[in-house]
Amino acid sequence: MKIRARRRLALVLRTGAAVALTLAFLFPIYWLFMISFKTPDEIFAYPPKWWPGQINFANYAVLFKDGDATTVWNSLVIAGVSTLVSMFLGSLAAYSLARFRTGGEHLANWIISQRMVPPIAIVFPIFLLYVWLGWVDTYVGLILLYSAFNLPYVIWMMRGFILDIPPALEEAALVDGYTRWQVLWKVVFPMCRAGLFATAIFTFVFAWNEFLFALVLTRTEVATYTVQVTHYFGGQSNFWAKISAMSVLGTLPVFVVVAFMQRYLVRGISLGAVKG
Amino acid sequence: MADLRITGLHKYYGSVHAVRGVDLEIPAGEFAVLVGQSGCGKSTLLRTIAGLEDADAGTIQIAGAVVNDEAPRNRDIAMVFQNYALYPYMTVYDNIAFGLRARKTPAAEIDAKVKQAARTLAIAHLLERFPRQLSGGQLQRVAIGRAIVRNARLYLFDEPLSNLDAQLRDEMRGEIKRLHQELGRTMIYVTHDQIEAMTMADRIVLLRDGRIEQQGTPLDLYEKPATRYVAGFLGSPAMNFVDAELAFADDGAQVRVPDGPVLGLPAARVQRLVGRPAGPVVLGLRPEHVGHASADASRPGVARHVAAIELVQPTGARSYATFRLGAAAVVAELHAHDVSQPGERVELAIDMNRAVLIDPSTDRVIP
Numbered sequence: 304m305k306i307r308a309r310r311r312l313a314l315v316l317r318t319g320a321a322v323a324l325t326l327a328f329l330f331p332i333y334w335l336f337m338i339s340f341k342t343p344d345e346i347f348a349y350p351p352k353w354w355p356g357q358i359n360f361a362n363y364a365v366l367f368k369d370g371d372a373t374t375v376w377n378s379l380v381i382a383g384v385s386t387l388v389s390m391f392l393g394s395l396a397a398y399s400l401a402r403f404r405t406g407g408e409h410l411a412n413w414i415i416s417q418r419m420v421p422p423i424a425i426v427f428p429i430f431l432l433y434v435w436l437g438w439v440d441t442y443v444g445l446i447l448l449y450s451a452f453n454l455p456y457v458i459w460m461m462r463g464f465i466l467d468i469p470p471a472l473e474e475a476a477l478v479d480g481y482t483r484w485q486v487l488w489k490v491v492f493p494m495c496r497a498g499l500f501a502t503a504i505f506t507f508v509f510a511w512n513e514f515l516f517a518l519v520l521t522r523t524e525v526a527t528y529t530v531q532v533t534h535y536f537g538g539q540s541n542f543w544a545k546i547s548a549m550s551v552l553g554t555l556p557v558f559v560v561v562a563f564m565q566r567y568l569v570r571g572i573s574l575g576a577v578k579g
Numbered sequence: 580m581a582d583l584r585i586t587g588l589h590k591y592y593g594s595v596h597a598v599r600g601v602d603l604e605i606p607a608g609e610f611a612v613l614v615g616q617s618g619c620g621k622s623t624l625l626r627t628i629a630g631l632e633d634a635d636a637g638t639i640q641i642a643g644a645v646v647n648d649e650a651p652r653n654r655d656i657a658m659v660f661q662n663y664a665l666y667p668y669m670t671v672y673d674n675i676a677f678g679l680r681a682r683k684t685p686a687a688e689i690d691a692k693v694k695q696a697a698r699t700l701a702i703a704h705l706l707e708r709f710p711r712q713l714s715g716g717q718l719q720r721v722a723i724g725r726a727i728v729r730n731a732r733l734y735l736f737d738e739p740l741s742n743l744d745a746q747l748r749d750e751m752r753g754e755i756k757r758l759h760q761e762l763g764r765t766m767i768y769v770t771h772d773q774i775e776a777m778t779m780a781d782r783i784v785l786l787r788d789g790r791i792e793q794q795g796t797p798l799d800l801y802e803k804p805a806t807r808y809v810a811g812f813l814g815s816p817a818m819n820f821v822d823a824e825l826a827f828a829d830d831g832a833q834v835r836v837p838d839g840p841v842l843g844l845p846a847a848r849v850q851r852l853v854g855r856p857a858g859p860v861v862l863g864l865r866p867e868h869v870g871h872a873s874a875d876a877s878r879p880g881v882a883r884h885v886a887a888i889e890l891v892q893p894t895g896a897r898s899y900a901t902f903r904l905g906a907a908a909v910v911a912e913l914h915a916h917d918v919s920q921p922g923e924r925v926e927l928a929i930d931m932n933r934a935v936l937i938d939p940s941t942d943r944v945i946p
Contacts, residue, residue: 474631475664479729480652480681493668 337549346543353388361547374531375552380442381527384451392501393457401465411462418455422515430519440522449510457502464489464498500567504560511557526552581767582607584735586594588637590623597623599789610759612780614768620789621769624687625735627942630654644734657726658735663718665710672706716747736768752778773813784808805941810863810935816899818863821907825860839905845880845932863935869911872926880932888923
């Protein structure tokens with residue numbers, strides 16, 4: 304009886320803590336959404352208004368009318384294409400490392416070490432290089448850069464997932480009449496599908512959130528939404544309505560991706576955790 | 580014509596010399612078993628035949644054509660793997676059809692072949708299931724099914740039964756042998772289990788340290804082992820080895836066990852020893868050639884020896900009794916009722932007609 308009561312209490316405490324934590328994490332997002340629907344008066348009202356008088360999309364309309372919203376499209380193109388590029392190249396490289404022991408034992412470690420370079424250390428050399436190449440403020444510039452930045456991560460993750468596949472599955476396909484390339488499509492990728500999706504999501508989110516390189520390497524043509532948001536912080540005043548509406552636009556695509564891919568995301572994270 | 584001919588094959592893994600000059604010929608339709616302890620190179624040899632490993636020296640011919648530089652898919656082979664190698668995201672049907680689809684077989688033909696194979700292996704009711712829904716024995720049947728639909732020249736089995744429990748293993752052993760008789764295909768089977776080798780093989784190829792120690796029919800290897808290693812590897816319980824002296828007297832030759840009996844050799848055996856010097860020898864005795872004296876009527880070449888039994892291991896019809904011959908522990912196979920308990924003194928009949936004499940300096944059997 305006593306034990307059961309104690310268990311019940313523990314459950315209540317645990318659930319209470321979980322709810323409190325979730326609310327704490329969700330509140331800023333809630334606040335962001337609310338501001339984006341408010342009128343300027345409501346934004347600065349004191350005491351704060353928890354709910355806008357009416358849902359109004361004026362803040363968003365301005366973004367679309369002025370063309371600021373295209374920066375979200377820029378982000379989509381840059382993050383999307385660079386994810387595809389780094390996933391394609393990275394998966395092939397990972398397969399080579401895992402199955403053919405390309406580069407010996409230490410190449411994989413060396414590759415992941417590239418991920419540890421502080422971006423600030425290389426941003427200006429890259430800027431000068433890009434000026435010379437004429438790649439500043441172009442899609443190709445940021446796409447290549449993000450692909451290069453994400454490659455070590457993709458290679459490292461995918462190598463782990465591929466190593467988990469029993470080699471006999473591939474050997475059986477080779478004996479049965481398939482080429483290496485066919486084995487990749489018919490055996491390796493289906494076997495590590497969860498890992499592929501999880502890695503792709505992380506890669507996408509990294510490119511989506513990237514700020515430093517985008518700030519230095521873009522001007523007007525391909526500025527990403529992260530850069531655009533900073534334009535609303537002014538010396539005289541901050542355009543809170545635009546900031547929040549832009550932030551919501553920037554949050555939605557990731558929100559949608561994660562919502563649809565959650566299954567893979569969770570599995571991908573836990574797979575990585577077990578591998579250590 | 581030989582379906583498989585290997586000449587001078589060598590394979591290295593880094594600094595490890597895994598296969599050291601193997602010459603082997605397997606005629607069409609034969610069931611050959613590559614057997615040996617782990618690390619003897621048997622799996623490496625099989626994988627090299629399959630093309631999953633490259634040969635470092637030597638040639639491999641399948642049906643007369645050198646295949647050293649051919650990809651596995653072009654070698655006309657089918658293979659069954661130890662851990663089944665089934666695709667978890669495909670049904671049993673798709674797993675069996677997988678190899679046929681690679682070769683662009685018409686769908687109707689695939690369907691007919693998959694169903695035929697499923698009937699042969701008694702898995703027709705499992706075709707729509709996924710591998711995770713099957714037991715170990717069923718998985719192994721599916722893996723075999725995937726190989727047999729493939730109408731290949733050479734069927735390779737890499738320890739296919741070692742993940743199964745003992746009872747299933749016995750059952751599948753018979754099943755694979757039956758399949759071989761029905762299909763009449765050339766099969767090469769790798770195992771570390773000497774009982775599997777003995778029961779299934781037309782020809783046993785016994786490997787040791789990357790070389791062929793001896794090859795031949797199971798009975799050849801069992802009755803006429805060429806080396807001490809072969810003699811000790813085949814048979815369960817294993818052959819007994821006793822250090823002794825070979826001595827010649829006027830009336831023939833004897834094996835003298837230090838601190839033990841003097842065992843006379845039969846006349847036929849003595850003739851073959853003419854010209855051999857006396858000296859140390861290892862006496863090899865199979866348990867079934869040491870019996871109870873009362874059960875074995877006096878025959879020429881059968882030596883008698885009274886000994887105290889140290890250990891009795893009943894197995895049902897037969898019991899294995901351990902006794903001393905000089906310093907060596909020797910296991911005898913007796914009728915279950917011929918011996919009751921340890922300490923009992925029993926008169927044993929040692930059949931010297933079947934005894935093996937081994938030269939201790941070379942470990943080769945004296946013919």
